[in-house]
Each structure stands twice: as C-alpha cells, then as structure tokens.
Amino acid sequence: MSDWALNIRAGLARAYARTVGATREPSWVVFDVLLPLLGVAAYIFYYRALGADPVFEGFVVLGGAMTAFWLNVLWGMAAQLFWEREVGNLQLFMVAPMSRMALLAGMALGGLFTSAVRALSTLVLGVLIFQVHIMMADPLALVAVFTLTMLAVYGMGMALSSLFLMYGRDAWNISNLLQEPVYLMSGFYFPVRELGMVVSAVASLIPITLGLDAMRQLLFGELAGGLLPVTVEVVILALQAAIFIWLAAFSLDRMEQRGRREGRLTLRWQ
Amino acid sequence: MSSAIEVRSLSRVFSGRKEIVALDDVDLTVEEGELFGLLGPNGAGKTTLIKILCTLLLPSSGTARVLGYDVDSEAKQIRKRINMVSGGEISGYGLLTIRENLWMFTQFYGVQGKVAKQRIDALLEEFGLEDKADVKLRTVSTGQRQKMNIIRGFSTDPDLIFLDEPTLGLDVTTSISIRNYLRRWVREREGRTMMLTTHYMREAEELCDRVAIIDRGRIVAVDTPAGLKRRVGNDSSFLIETTPIDTARLSSLTGVRGLTARPSNGHLKVRMVLEDESVIADVISAVVAAGGKVVGLSKNEPTLEDAFMHLVGRGLE
Numbered sequence: 001m002s003d004w005a006l007n008i009r010a011g012l013a014r015a016y017a018r019t020v021g022a023t024r025e026p027s028w029v030v031f032d033v034l035l036p037l038l039g040v041a042a043y044i045f046y047y048r049a050l051g052a053d054p055v056f057e058g059f060v061v062l063g064g065a066m067t068a069f070w071l072n073v074l075w076g077m078a079a080q081l082f083w084e085r086e087v088g089n090l091q092l093f094m095v096a097p098m099s100r101m102a103l104l105a106g107m108a109l110g111g112l113f114t115s116a117v118r119a120l121s122t123l124v125l126g127v128l129i130f131q132v133h134i135m136m137a138d139p140l141a142l143v144a145v146f147t148l149t150m151l152a153v154y155g156m157g158m159a160l161s162s163l164f165l166m167y168g169r170d171a172w173n174i175s176n177l178l179q180e181p182v183y184l185m186s187g188f189y190f191p192v193r194e195l196g197m198v199v200s201a202v203a204s205l206i207p208i209t210l211g212l213d214a215m216r217q218l219l220f221g222e223l224a225g226g227l228l229p230v231t232v233e234v235v236i237l238a239l240q241a242a243i244f245i246w247l248a249a250f251s252l253d254r255m256e257q258r259g260r261r262e263g264r265l266t267l268r269w270q
Numbered sequence: 271m272s273s274a275i276e277v278r279s280l281s282r283v284f285s286g287r288k289e290i291v292a293l294d295d296v297d298l299t300v301e302e303g304e305l306f307g308l309l310g311p312n313g314a315g316k317t318t319l320i321k322i323l324c325t326l327l328l329p330s331s332g333t334a335r336v337l338g339y340d341v342d343s344e345a346k347q348i349r350k351r352i353n354m355v356s357g358g359e360i361s362g363y364g365l366l367t368i369r370e371n372l373w374m375f376t377q378f379y380g381v382q383g384k385v386a387k388q389r390i391d392a393l394l395e396e397f398g399l400e401d402k403a404d405v406k407l408r409t410v411s412t413g414q415r416q417k418m419n420i421i422r423g424f425s426t427d428p429d430l431i432f433l434d435e436p437t438l439g440l441d442v443t444t445s446i447s448i449r450n451y452l453r454r455w456v457r458e459r460e461g462r463t464m465m466l467t468t469h470y471m472r473e474a475e476e477l478c479d480r481v482a483i484i485d486r487g488r489i490v491a492v493d494t495p496a497g498l499k500r501r502v503g504n505d506s507s508f509l510i511e512t513t514p515i516d517t518a519r520l521s522s523l524t525g526v527r528g529l530t531a532r533p534s535n536g537h538l539k540v541r542m543v544l545e546d547e548s549v550i551a552d553v554i555s556a557v558v559a560a561g562g563k564v565v566g567l568s569k570n571e572p573t574l575e576d577a578f579m580h581l582v583g584r585g586l587e
Binding site: 005006009010012013014016017020021024025087088089091092093094095096097098103257260261263265266 | 284321324325326327328346349350352353354356359360361362363365366370371373374375377378379380406422
C-alpha cells in the first residue's frame with residue numbers, strides 16, 4: 001500500500017472517530033448552539049446601544065460564527081496530542097506507520113463537523129434573530145476564501161500541536177494567550193483596520209485575521225472597511241496555508257525526534 | 271534463520287534531577303520465529319527496551335535493529351511491520367464501540383476495510399468478545415478492555431509483536447486463554463516473532479522459546495527456560511512453610527542464594543535457593559531464632575523462579 005493510501009485511510013479513520021464520538025453525546029449541540037448566540041447577542045445589543053451602523057451587527061454574527069473554528073483549532077487540534085498522551089493513545093499513534101500530519105488532518109476534518117454545526121447555527125440564528133442584512137455578491141469567492149482560511153488556520157493548529165507534544169501544560173498558556181487576545185487583535189467583531197496598520201499587520205500573521213477581513217468584504221462590500229483588497233488577502237492566505245502546513249510537517253517531525261530522545265512521547269502528566 | 275532483533279551495546283540514560291541508567295550495555299539477539307521473553311522485576315529496564323525497539327524512544331548509545339532496520343534512522347520501515355500491546359494500558363475512545371476502536375487502529379496501518387473486518391471478527395470470536403463488539407468501550411470491564419488491546423495488536427497482522435506484561439491484572443481464566451492464543455500465533459505463522467515482557471515466571475516458562483533475565487538495566491542471562499533452570503546446577507531449591515517471621519535474617523545467611531516469601535493461609539511460604547543442602551539446617555535454626563515455627567519443608571526441582579534467584583540473588587517480588 002502506498003504512503004498516500006495509508007495516510008488517507010488513517011486520516012479518515014481518525015475523522016470518523018471524532019465525528020461519531022460527537023454524535024454519541026448530543027448534549028454538546030445545545031451548548032454549542034445556544035451559548036455562542038448569547039455572546040453574539042451581547043455585542044449586538046452593545047453596538048445598538050451605541051447607535052453603531054447596523055453593518056457592525058453583521059460583523060458580530062460573522063465573527064461569532066468563525067469563533068467556532070478558532071476554538072477548534074486551539075483546543076481540538078493544537079492541544080489534541082497532549083490529550084492523546086494523557087489518555088494513553090499517543091504511543092499507539094506514534095508506533096503506527098501513518099504520517100502524523102494525516103492523523104492531525106483527520107482530527108481537523110472530524111472537528112470541522114462540530115465546529116461547522118456551531119458556526120452555521122450562529123450564522124443562521126444570528127441573521128434571523130437580529131435581522132442582519134448580508135450582501136453576498138460572489139458566493140464562490142466566499143467559499144474559496146473560507147476554504148483557504150481553514151487550510152491556513154488548521155495548518156497553524158497542526159504546527160502548534162507539535163509544541164503541545166513537547167511542552168504539555170506550558171503550551172496550554174500559549175493556547176490561552178491565543179484565545180481572548182486574538183478575538184481582539186484579529187477583529188472578530190469589528191474591522192481590523194480600526195486597530196491601525198501596525199497592529200493589523202502583526203495580527204495578520206494569524207491567518208484568521210485576513211480570512212475574516214476578506215469574508216467581511218465579500219459579505220458586506222464597501223461597508224466592511226477592508227484592510228487590503230480581497231485578491232491580495234487571498235494570495236497572502238494561500239502563502240500562509242502553504243507555510244503553516246510545511247512548518248507543521250517540519251516541526252512535528254523535529255518534535256517527534258526530540259520526544260523520542262527525551263522520552264516524552266510516552267510520559268504522562270507532564 | 272535471520273535475526274528479528276539485534277541489539278548491540280545499547281544503553282539508555284534518563285536525565286533529570288537524578289540520572290537514571292535504565293539500560294546498561296545490553297546485547298541481545300532474537301531470531302525470526304521466536305517467542306522471546308524478557309523477565310525481570312519492576313524497574314529492570316524491560317519496558318525501556320521495548321520502547322526503544324518499538325521506535326518510541328531513542329537509545330543514548332549503542333544500536334538496535336528491528337527486522338533489519340535501524341530504530342533511529344529507519345523507524346518508518348519498522349513501524350509498518352510491528353505492533354505493540356502494553357498490559358494495563360488505557361487506549362481507544364470510550365464513546366466508540368470496541369469494533370469501531372479496533373477498526374480505527376487497523377486503518378492507521380492501512381489494512382483494507384474487508385480484511386480488517388474479517389480479522390477483527392475472527393479475533394473477537396477467538397477472545398470471546400463478540401457479544402461486546404458493539405458496546406461502547408467505556409462500559410466494558412478492565413479485562414475486556416485488555417482483550418481489546420491484545421486484539422488491536424494482532425489485527426494488523428504484524429511480523430513482530432511486542433507484548434509488555436499482556437496479562438497484567440487479568441484473572442486466571444483470561445490469562446490462560448491469552449497465553450494459549452499467543453503460543454498458537456507464533457507456532458502457526460512461520461517467521462512471526464514475539465517479544466514478551468513479564469514478571470510472571472510461569473508465563474515466561476510456559477510460553478517462551480528463550481528468556482532473557484534482565485535486572486537493573488543489564489541482561490544477566492539468555493537461555494531456554496530449561497537451560498536457565500539447569501544453571502541452578504548444584505544449588506538446592508527448598509520450600510519452607512513457617513509461621514510469619516521477618517525473612518531479612520534468612521536472606522543474609524551464608525549459603526542462601528536468594529529467596530521469595532509469600533503469605534499463605536496465615537503462614538509464610540519461603541522459596542529459597544541454597545548453595546548446598548546442608549545450609550537448610552542453618553535456615554531452620556534462623557527461622558526458630560526469629561520466633562517462627564516450621565510447619566512444612568520440601569525440596570523441589572529447580573524452576574525458572576529458582577534460576578532467577580540463583581542469577582540475580584533475589585526473587586522477583
């Protein structure tokens with residue numbers, strides 16, 4: 001069997017495990033549908049109280065939906081190898097011949113299922129409840145930008161997972177650091193350009209920033225106050241996707257070697 | 271016959287606050303088709319050696335080749351042809367059924383769907399787990415979970431399998447059925463090799479073609495179980511049953527090679543290897559001096575346990 005066939009099988013099997021696992025405990029649907037909506041509502045009422053342009057309510061709904069993917073990248077991807085080690089699966093994954101990237105891609109694919117439910121419910125319920133007006137001129141472009149954003153963001157998650165593999169609980173802080181501050185820096189609920197060019201440029205190192213900005217422009221047109229033209233953002237996102245995926249493969253390989261040298265692949269409770 | 275495992279001058283040191291030498295200059299060869307046992311007390315280095323051979327850990331020095339490949343630079347080639355099962359391990363996902371978990375692990379080795387299904391069904395039946403196949407893993411007992419782990423190891427049909435204390439904590443009936451399967455697996459499949467670590471003497475004696483005795487990171491002896499027992503040579507093996515005493519006094523007697531003591535029905539059964547039969551008189555005197563009363567005494571044919579005591583100077587427990 002070729003390596004490609006092996007890795008596809010392995011990735012799909014891991015995705016299946018995550019997806020089926022999620023369907024066995026459906027209570028998460030309640031929490032993942034209702035709770036994010038409360039967060040979105042808080043921002044919307046805040047903007048309404050300030051008398052902001054109604055387009056900001058659309059930004060909030062879009063940002064709220066994309067939060068699902070960002071959280072999945074941080075806690076369902078980056079931290080996953082750490083959890084696998086804690087429950088005793090990691091050494092079995094490491095003894096297996098599949099590529100570690102295939103395993104993580106499977107986790108990403110499986111995680112997309114629950115994230116997509118959360119994101120779609122936030123988007124649909126947000127639009128319906130708060131009467132958000134969307135001007136989607138080019139749905140294909142939106143799908144393309146979303147796909148590129150996912151590739152880049154999940155590539156980043158894979159690269160982060162190698163840190164978790166080595167540093168365990170220390171890497172936990174990195175994920176915490178990347179959660180709330182990134183909501184602000186990446187402009188989840190407002191156009192990132194408002195933060196100024198320097199902060200926006202730094203924030204753009206995280207792919208979700210440009211992904212969100214491009215999607216805002218495709219959904220709300222001129223009113224989105226885009227940072228860069230969509231085509232430029234698409235090119236940068238494509239580069240980021242390639243770089244992060246390469247970096248993930250490289251760092252996973254390096255960290256695995258280091259883990260074998262230091263005996264960290266099998267040690268729990270670090 | 272070629273070698274399945276070749277280990278040369280292998281050492282593994284764990285650094286930390288205190289440096290621990292887990293393996294110290296180990297040399298070992300396991301031939302293809304062998305059921306090879308690693309016997310030693312907890313902390314002897316058995317699991318460290320297995321982890322190096324499974325490519326989970328790198329040696330600090332020396333070399334190890336598995337199925338002809340170097341564990342350091344050719345890990346990927348090794349991984350395609352081996353599998354590993356650890357006793358007492360917690361693996362898989364509790365929300366998936368036993369069958370789903372097993373299927374997932376076969377896919378990590380690229381086993382085709384139909385073949386995986388056939389193998390899993392056959393192994394579930396073999397281990398009497400077919401009625402639990404579609405039950406969530408989190409609801410099954412420890413023994414059933416361990417059976418699943420063993421099935422997982424064999425479901426990829428490896429050329430070489432590493433079993434680290436596979437019957438640890440299992441009841442007698444389950445252990446016997448697992449041992450029977452292990453024996454058949456090696457005998458019925460030409461060229462398949464098994465390396466088994468255990469600290470159950472009987473398991474090693476019953477199953478293994480050859481056994482390496484490992485203690486404090488060093489291989490003390492490698493031989494067939496019969497060969498190891500012959501090493502007891504002129505030493506004598508005795509079993510003394512006494513009222514409870516502190517056995518430390520007995521261990522320090524001149525002529526006592528080693529002993530193990532186990533409580534039994536309010537008494538203490540002390541199995542000991544002595545340099546010479548005459549030493550038994552001193553032992554009985556020491557038991558009496560320690561406030562004990564000898565209630566039974568027998569001389570035995572040497573067992574693997576006696577060989578271990580003869581070589582290491584103490585029992586496994």
